[in-house]
Amino acid sequence: SAVISQKPSRDICQRGTSLTIQCQVDSQVTMMFWYRQQPGQSLTLIATANQGSEATYESGFVIDKFPISRPNLTFSTLTVSNMSPEDSSIYLCSALEQGSSYEQYFGPGTRLTVT
């Protein structure tokens, strides 16, 4: 199974600033995904990141707020822009391996607190 790492693991940020989260996979993957998990809640898909194309955003999420890059088959970034306390969440990166049985693996998450 793919091993996924994320940086930073946690951060405390001030309102109005931006944070970029990095996601690295140890093998080439077809699709990468970014999820948000608000405190005490389940996971919500933010967007799907495909290499070489624009990310596809879910309803309620927009590119200006959550710009995503996917420069190659093993790496992606998610930026949380112009942060407010409501953005305090765990952000998780996920990946689907090429030729997989659709098993999807997750990184350890980035715990973001906005003050």
Next chain:
Amino acid sequence: SQQGEEDPQALSIQEGENATMNCSYKTSINNLQWYRQNSGRGLVHLILIRSNEREKHSGRLRVTLDTSKKSSSLLITASRAADTASYFCATGLILTGGGNKLTFGTGTQLKVEL
């Protein structure tokens, strides 16, 4: 939305007992996956069951899927304190362009006491 609803929301058992968690969903799926999350950390993939499968085993885990009732269950046998975690089901839809879109359930918090 095809978000799964999990039942119970919280479950407390003694070590050695079995734990059963249920997941219901609303629309057709291609697969269903179960995950474990410890204390708000990353998700650990437990098992995937396809829509044409009815039951799957992995170690102490047993997963069933009933597509006619749109429900799945996760059974953990002979539970251990280390099984204490939140458990999530996620329904999967295979996308036209490839890939698999997951929609997560609400989760069950399991506590296994010594």
